[in-house]
Amino acid sequence: MKARKLRFIGGYTALILLLIGLALLNICAGSADIAPSRLISALRDPDSDKVAYNIITGLRLPRTAAAVILGGALAVSGFLLQNFFANPIAGPYILGVSSGAKLVVALLLVYSLAHGFAPNSFAMVAAAFAGAMISMSFILLISAKVRRMSVLIVCGVMIGYICSAVTDFVVNFSDDSNIVNLHNWSMGSFSGIGRSDVITAALIVFPACICAFMLSKPMNAYQLGEQYAANSGVHIKAFRAALILLSSVLSACVTAFAGPVSFVGVAVPHIVKSIFRTARPIYIIPACFLGGAVFCLLCDFITRTVFAPTELSISTVTSVFGAPIVIYILMHRERRAKNE
Amino acid sequence: MSEAVLRAEKLSVGYGKKVIISGVELTAECGKILTIIGPNGAGKSTILKTICRQLEPLGGTVFIGKEKMGELSGNALARTVSVLLTNRVKTEYMRCIDVVEMGRYPYTGSLGILSDEDRAKVRDAMKLVDIEMLADREFDRISDGQRQRVLLAGAICREPEVLILDEPTTFLDVKYKLELMSILKKLASERNTAIILSLHELDLAQRVSDRIICVRGEKLDRTGTPEEIFSGDYISGLYGVSAGSFCESFGTPELERCEGEPEVFVIGGGGSGIDVYRSLQRRGVPFAAGVIHENDIEFPVAHALASKLITEKPFETVTQESFDSALAVMKKCRTVICSVSRFGAANEYCRRLRDEAEQLGILTKELKNER
Numbered sequence: 262m263k264a265r266k267l268r269f270i271g272g273y274t275a276l277i278l279l280l281i282g283l284a285l286l287n288i289c290a291g292s293a294d295i296a297p298s299r300l301i302s303a304l305r306d307p308d309s310d311k312v313a314y315n316i317i318t319g320l321r322l323p324r325t326a327a328a329v330i331l332g333g334a335l336a337v338s339g340f341l342l343q344n345f346f347a348n349p350i351a352g353p354y355i356l357g358v359s360s361g362a363k364l365v366v367a368l369l370l371v372y373s374l375a376h377g378f379a380p381n382s383f384a385m386v387a388a389a390f391a392g393a394m395i396s397m398s399f400i401l402l403i404s405a406k407v408r409r410m411s412v413l414i415v416c417g418v419m420i421g422y423i424c425s426a427v428t429d430f431v432v433n434f435s436d437d438s439n440i441v442n443l444h445n446w447s448m449g450s451f452s453g454i455g456r457s458d459v460i461t462a463a464l465i466v467f468p469a470c471i472c473a474f475m476l477s478k479p480m481n482a483y484q485l486g487e488q489y490a491a492n493s494g495v496h497i498k499a500f501r502a503a504l505i506l507l508s509s510v511l512s513a514c515v516t517a518f519a520g521p522v523s524f525v526g527v528a529v530p531h532i533v534k535s536i537f538r539t540a541r542p543i544y545i546i547p548a549c550f551l552g553g554a555v556f557c558l559l560c561d562f563i564t565r566t567v568f569a570p571t572e573l574s575i576s577t578v579t580s581v582f583g584a585p586i587v588i589y590i591l592m593h594r595e596r597r598a599k600n601e
Numbered sequence: 602m603s604e605a606v607l608r609a610e611k612l613s614v615g616y617g618k619k620v621i622i623s624g625v626e627l628t629a630e631c632g633k634i635l636t637i638i639g640p641n642g643a644g645k646s647t648i649l650k651t652i653c654r655q656l657e658p659l660g661g662t663v664f665i666g667k668e669k670m671g672e673l674s675g676n677a678l679a680r681t682v683s684v685l686l687t688n689r690v691k692t693e694y695m696r697c698i699d700v701v702e703m704g705r706y707p708y709t710g711s712l713g714i715l716s717d718e719d720r721a722k723v724r725d726a727m728k729l730v731d732i733e734m735l736a737d738r739e740f741d742r743i744s745d746g747q748r749q750r751v752l753l754a755g756a757i758c759r760e761p762e763v764l765i766l767d768e769p770t771t772f773l774d775v776k777y778k779l780e781l782m783s784i785l786k787k788l789a790s791e792r793n794t795a796i797i798l799s800l801h802e803l804d805l806a807q808r809v810s811d812r813i814i815c816v817r818g819e820k821l822d823r824t825g826t827p828e829e830i831f832s833g834d835y836i837s838g839l840y841g842v843s844a845g846s847f848c849e850s851f852g853t854p855e856l857e858r859c860e861g862e863p864e865v866f867v868i869g870g871g872g873s874g875i876d877v878y879r880s881l882q883r884r885g886v887p888f889a890a891g892v893i894h895e896n897d898i899e900f901p902v903a904h905a906l907a908s909k910l911i912t913e914k915p916f917e918t919v920t921q922e923s924f925d926s927a928l929a930v931m932k933k934c935r936t937v938i939c940s941v942s943r944f945g946a947a948n949e950y951c952r953r954l955r956d957e958a959e960q961l962g963i964l965t966k967e968l969k970n971e972r
Contacts (some may be wrong), residue, residue, distance in 0.1 A: 539699070
């Protein structure tokens with residue numbers, strides 16, 4: 262019991278320290294390095310160091326905040342989906358939810374560019390949510406038919422491919438100067454997210470995460486199976502609908518602002534669960550949020566700095582870390598299933 | 602008179618729109634154990650699933666106390682009726698104590714944090730089911746039987762008025778089967794819980810139940826006390842037993858007897874012959890047995906397995922007639938086995954049977970490799 266408590270405290274402390282450290286690193290480091298002392302003085306007195314102040318508040322702070330908020334959102338979304346499908350490798354990217362969101366956002370962008378207006382960030386989120394729900398309904402249809410988790414995952418990946426193909430098609434045939442922009446976005450990136458976007462994202466992500474946290478109790482019972490939860494007094498239909506809605510909103514929000522970001526939703530919950538040695542939502546949901554934020558901060562830092570001045574897409578980096586974890590979970594599960 | 606906590610009236614159960622059993626009438630009383638028996642696929646689980654609201658009733662009503670079950674809130678129902686299911690779940694990073702603690706679900710607040718009282722109840726339940734040593738083990742890495750007991754502890758610490766168990770003995774070995782039965786008895790008598798369970802093991806059903814419900818083909822075939830149910834050939838009929846027979850008094854099955862002219866004669870009595878009968882049956886040797894009193898402990902086995910059986914009325918001294926007919930049968934046999942080691946006034950003629958066999962030179966002490 263004591264060891265468990267220590268593990269929790271240690272885990273949370275480490276996550277928070279990492280979050281602060283990486284956030285500072287992301288704000289300070291870059292093509293123009295800003296020492297922490299300069300950061301403080303610039304923030305204290307904007308007039309004394311205009312250049313630093315503008316870089317920080319205009320570019321780095323929003324980008325860092327976006328990585329924190331959207332990374333956290335992705336990890337929580339993944340955790341919710343894993344509980345819903347009782348499948349440790351379910352996640353918004355793998356199940357094609359992100360790609361569905363991407364498709365509808367791309368359609369909206371192309372349409373708006375052709376008609377000469379720019380959709381605001383809420384419209385982007387709404388479009389992404391619609392797309393996420395379309396993919397999600399396909400996944401739900403499939404999951405009603407198949408029980409094997411690997412089959413569901415393969416179907417999800419296929420849905421992702423279909424959506425990506427249609428997106429590419431749409432992008433290819435809409436000739437516009439902003440196509441390059443769109444293409445960049447469709448690969449996933451935290452760059453170019455403005456302050457208002459971050460605020461919108463925060464307004465969506467934080468309430469959704471709090472709602473998810475409030476579902477901890479029924480989620481915990483649901484981990485013992487649908488029937489168990491029903492016998493415990495969980496209203497299954499409402500609960501399942503809430504899980505789907507929340508995870509879709511969260512991943513839609515990410516896709517609307519940063520494009521599809523791969524594997525965070527699978528990798529982070531897995532790492533967090535194995536560090537904390539529990540899957541209890543009440544501990545894991547906040548830890549997932551922190552973990553997702555840390556993971557995305559780290560990956561975003563790599564995209565900006567490793568091959569500077571060339572910037573990688575965020576999914577390139579998250580895949581490098583995330584995909585091996587998925588393979589590991591699959592092999593681990595397979596071995597365990599054989600042992601039984 | 603104990604009060605009824607769960608009552609089903611004219612209940613029809615089934616999946617979708619297809620009714621499997623109709624006209625189900627059952628009453629669970631406080632402190633009483635109600636067992637549902639019946640052949641595989643008869644719908645025992647379907648009834649249980651319906652009376653805990655996992656399945657919608659297709660007709661009729663289930664009452665919890667005075668209220669209709671359909672109108673209860675999920676939480677109120679969860680506090681009153683606790684269910685132990687046999688379907689397997691895959692868990693991740695869940696310790697056994699976490700699973701048991703989930704039993705307190707209907708009592709905890711909106712975040713599911715346990716109070717000290719909750720924890721004490723969890724500890725008590727784990728102690729009762731004897732799984733304290735499993736507390737920190739992972740639920741995914743213990744045996745099926747252990748999992749079953751962990752889930753049972755969870756169901757118990759919910760402190761329900763009605764405990765429903767769907768074939769709870771499935772994964773348990775004989776020690777835990779017996780322990781489970783004594784736990785159920787304890788719950789019924791000490792906590793006044795009404796217990797409804799389905800069982801495959803008729804011997805257990807006969808011993809543990811206060812009332813038994815028999816399900817056969819679309820209806821409840823019979824309801825009654827174990828004594829009423831386990832009488833005559835009813836059980837054999839219920840299950841359609843044709844290969845072998847069913848011993849009503851012990852609640853146990855016997856294999857089919859080997860028909861034919863007896864090759865071996867067994868002088869048995871007092872239970873000493875049971876092993877010999879079973880052994881001969883396994884080898885496929887038709888045999889005769891005698892002289893067995895009809896109230897002898899080995900009578901049911903001999904009756905089920907011997908191709909010829911010479912009996913005597915209860916509590917009577919073995920008579921000359923019985924001796925004569927036994928001797929006639931014995932003389933036709935190749936071998937005689939006498940399993941009885943002590944003779945008394947009542948079976949004096951059995952000693953004479955043995956002496957006859959000895960003189961004929963066909964008596965063997967032990968069962969040799971017949972055939």
